[in-house]
Amino acid sequence: MWAIIVLIIFSLIAFFVTxxxxxxxxxxxxxxxxxxxxxCKVSKNKIPEALGVVSGCIFLVxxxxxxxxxxxxxxxxxxxxxxxEFAELLAALLSICCMLLLGFADDVLDxxxxxxxxxxxxxxxxxxxxxxxxxxxxxxxxxxxxxxxLGHSVNIGFLYYIYxxxxxxxxxxxxxxxxxxxxxxxxxxxIIAVSILIFNILELKGEQIKAHTxxxxxxxxxxxxxxxxxxxxxxxxxxxxxxxxxYVSVFLFMSCLSYKISYGIIFLRFMIVENYRCC
Amino acid sequence: MWAIIVLIIFSLIAFFVTxxxxxxxxxxxxxxxxxxxxxCKVSKNKIPEALGVVSGCIFLVxxxxxxxxxxxxxxxxxxxxxxxEFAELLAALLSICCMLLLGFADDVLDxxxxxxxxxxxxxxxxxxxxxxxxxxxxxxxxxxxxxxxLGHSVNIGFLYYIYxxxxxxxxxxxxxxxxxxxxxxxxxxxIIAVSILIFNILELKGEQIKAHTxxxxxxxxxxxxxxxxxxxxxxxxxxxxxxxxxYVSVFLFMSCLSYKISYGIIFLRFMIVENYRCC
Numbered sequence: 001m002w003a004i005i006v007l008i009i010f011s012l013i014a015f016f017v018t019x020x021x022x023x024x025x026x027x028x029x030x031x032x033x034x035x036x037x038x039x040c041k042v043s044k045n046k047i048p049e050a051l052g053v054v055s056g057c058i059f060l061v062x063x064x065x066x067x068x069x070x071x072x073x074x075x076x077x078x079x080x081x082x083x084x085e086f087a088e089l090l091a092a093l094l095s096i097c098c099m100l101l102l103g104f105a106d107d108v109l110d111x112x113x114x115x116x117x118x119x120x121x122x123x124x125x126x127x128x129x130x131x132x133x134x135x136x137x138x139x140x141x142x143x144x145x146x147x148x149x150l151g152h153s154v155n156i157g158f159l160y161y162i163y164x165x166x167x168x169x170x171x172x173x174x175x176x177x178x179x180x181x182x183x184x185x186x187x188x189x190x191i192i193a194v195s196i197l198i199f200n201i202l203e204l205k206g207e208q209i210k211a212h213t214x215x216x217x218x219x220x221x222x223x224x225x226x227x228x229x230x231x232x233x234x235x236x237x238x239x240x241x242x243x244x245x246x247y248v249s250v251f252l253f254m255s256c257l258s259y260k261i262s263y264g265i266i267f268l269r270f271m272i273v274e275n276y277r278c279c
Numbered sequence: 280m281w282a283i284i285v286l287i288i289f290s291l292i293a294f295f296v297t298x299x300x301x302x303x304x305x306x307x308x309x310x311x312x313x314x315x316x317x318x319c320k321v322s323k324n325k326i327p328e329a330l331g332v333v334s335g336c337i338f339l340v341x342x343x344x345x346x347x348x349x350x351x352x353x354x355x356x357x358x359x360x361x362x363x364e365f366a367e368l369l370a371a372l373l374s375i376c377c378m379l380l381l382g383f384a385d386d387v388l389d390x391x392x393x394x395x396x397x398x399x400x401x402x403x404x405x406x407x408x409x410x411x412x413x414x415x416x417x418x419x420x421x422x423x424x425x426x427x428x429l430g431h432s433v434n435i436g437f438l439y440y441i442y443x444x445x446x447x448x449x450x451x452x453x454x455x456x457x458x459x460x461x462x463x464x465x466x467x468x469x470i471i472a473v474s475i476l477i478f479n480i481l482e483l484k485g486e487q488i489k490a491h492t493x494x495x496x497x498x499x500x501x502x503x504x505x506x507x508x509x510x511x512x513x514x515x516x517x518x519x520x521x522x523x524x525x526y527v528s529v530f531l532f533m534s535c536l537s538y539k540i541s542y543g544i545i546f547l548r549f550m551i552v553e554n555y556r557c558c
Contacts, residue, residue: 028388033312053384060377064404071408081412083362090369090405097373098339101380105332108387109307125343126369129350133360 004216006069011224014062018055018228022239025054034107036240038182047237050107052245055225056100059248062221063093070217084133085214091126092218092255098123099251103244120168120247127255128161164254171250176243182235189249190230193223196256215256222252283495285348290503293341297334297507301518304333313386315519317461326516329386331524334504335379338527341500342372349496363412364493370405371497371534377402378530382523399447399526406534407440443533450529455522461514468528469509472502475535494535501531 029035029048036049071086102119105111138160142150156163178184197219200212226249232239308314308327315328350365381398384390417439421429435442457463476498479491505528511518 025388028390032387032389034387057380057384061398061401064401067404067408071412081363083366083412084360086408086412087362087366087369090366090373093405094369094373094376097376097380101336101376101383104380104383104387105336108311108313108383109304110311111307119340122340122343125346126372129346129365133350133362133365 003070003072004213004220007066007217007220010062010066010069011221014058014221015224015228018058018225019231021058022051022054022228022232025051026239032108034242038237039180041236047240049240050104050242050244051232051239052229052241052243052248053100053104053107055229056096056103056244056248058228059221059225059252060093060097060100062225063089063218066217066221085210087133088130088214089217091130092251094126095123095255096248096251099247100244103242103247106247107242107244117169120172120250121165123251124165124168124254127251128164131164132161168250168254171253172246175246175249182237183230183233185241185245186226186230186233189245190223190226192253193219193226196253197223218252218256222249282349283492283499286345286496286499289341289345289348290500293337293500294503294507297337297504298510300337301330301333301507301511304330305518311387313521317516318459320515326519328519329383329521329523330511330518331508331520331522331527332379332383332386334508335375335382335523335527337507338500338504338531339372339376339379341504342368342497345496345500364489366412367409367493368496370409371530373405374402374534375527375530378526379523382521382526385526386521386523396448399451399529400444402530403444403447403533406530407443410443411440447529447533450532451525454525454528461516462509462512464520464524465505465509465512468524469502469505471532472498472505475532476502497531497535501528 026048029050030046034049035046037044038047067089070089071081099120102123106116138157139153139155140160141153175185175188178188196215200215200219203209203212206212229239229241229245233241305327308329309325313328314325316323317326346368349368350360378399381402385395417436418432418434419439420432454464454467457467475494479494479498482488482491485491508518508520508524512520
């Protein structure tokens with residue numbers, strides 16, 4: 001459990017670094033032509049765009065520095081090194097890094113929609129392979145009204161992987177659709193992250209302690225860097241976050257929930273926030 | 280060995296995709312302000328910059344699609360899944376993806392030198408952890424004139440990891456220093472890649488067959504995508520490759536040589552090309 005304490009310290013540092021770095025990098029983004037105007041404001045100042053890449057990079061750096069801490073005990077006696085857990089973490093970070101790259105490329109180059117659909121699906125491939133190797137549970141629980149026809153659960157096999165790939169595309173757009181209202185995209189992500197964190201902490205005494213600890217490893221630094229971003233994106237916004245943030249957030253949620261915890265949970269959380277928006 | 284044949288087919292497709300995609304994306308890069316002028320030419324056309332990100336992304340996609348192929352047999356019986364080899368591949372791809380992101384961010388934002396020094400070191404962390412866990416050989420062979428004082432080999436311990444981290448920074452600049460002469464940065468990388476490929480093929484019958492096969496998995500798609508890039512970067516250049524390519528190439532070379540094969544080999548290759556340049 002001391003690894004979690006170290007991670008909280010790392011995350012606090014990450015929060016302060018994000019908070020301090022964003023104002024310093026603003027001019028670089030404006031100089032590179034990455035800016036927009038806040039349409040509903042009287043002032044027509046240039047507001048730097050795509051700052052989500054900064055919080056994403058700081059998240060990655062924090063996670064890289066955390067690797068030797070979380071696997072510290074096993075590094076002393078490498079024969080017992082938990083390769084499968086290490087591969088899980090690497091696959092999650094790889095998918096996140098890949099989406100960070102794609103998101104930033106999208107912000108800079110304004111990619112066409114066909115690339116936007118294709119690349120998240122490909123970026124989720126390392127996650128899916130790890131899921132297949134470690135768990136390969138493709139059984140879904142049937143909703144109560146349909147149980148008299150289909151039974152309690154159905155194994156949908158390969159379709160489950162297509163569902164997971166498609167979920168990445170859905171969730172990206174579910175966050176992105178909030179664009180235009182100051183702080184709402186980041187705010188939604190903070191709420192989802194906090195709800196996942198509470199869920200993980202409550203479940204730490206349950207059977208799936210490893211899966212929930214893994215989720216904490218990803219969610220704690222994410223929440224810290226996102227709070228740093230939210231501070232500057234809060235009304236009146238001094239920065240815009242760009243597509244980068246949407247892509248990265250989704251893959252973070254997917255990574256931390258993909259292992260032994262149902263994908264249904266992430267879907268449910270998005271649905272709750274989306275319905276709240278519609279009301 | 281059939282995995283290598285599939286990889287060659289994938290790589291050929293990757294070459295044609297790179298070759299076709301670069302002209303199509305040129306205008307997007309110019310529109311985003313990513314362009315330069317060829318100073319030694321009479322014509323003052325805008326030449327798109329940072330196209331190395333395209334070949335880098337296609338390399339990543341090829342590698343992602345190749346994951347189920349290379350671990351195909353083990354996916355059927357997941358109990359025997361080679362987690363350590365999977366972690367090696369993921370760590371290599373993570374470092375490469377991270378440098379692709381940093382390189383592209385550098386091209387877009389023109390980062391200060393302190394970030395340029397810091398981030399490659401951090402990006403090499405997953406590689407170093409994998410090296411530590413799987414091999415942890417920090418013994419170096421002493422050059423012949425010094426052997427009477429130091430013996431045949433010296434274990435330099437932790438300093439070896441600092442050396443590997445620093446090597447990433449050195450090699451990046453060793454490629455980048457060629458910037459300004461059409462096709463030279465990419466040309467050098469192709470020559471180094473071919474020399475590593477020949478070395479791997481010659482050593483396939485030796486003791487380290489796994490390490491050299493791993494290196495082939497990385498080098499074959501890299502060579503294909505880089506050839507696609509070279510075609511457009513060849514004199515007279517229609518594209519510039521940007522810092523992205525330098526960062527990515529170095530991490531590719533480091534990844535494929537870090538496992539059981541000495542880091543000295545990459546150093547030697549860079550030294551040969553650098554000396555040739557100086558002559």
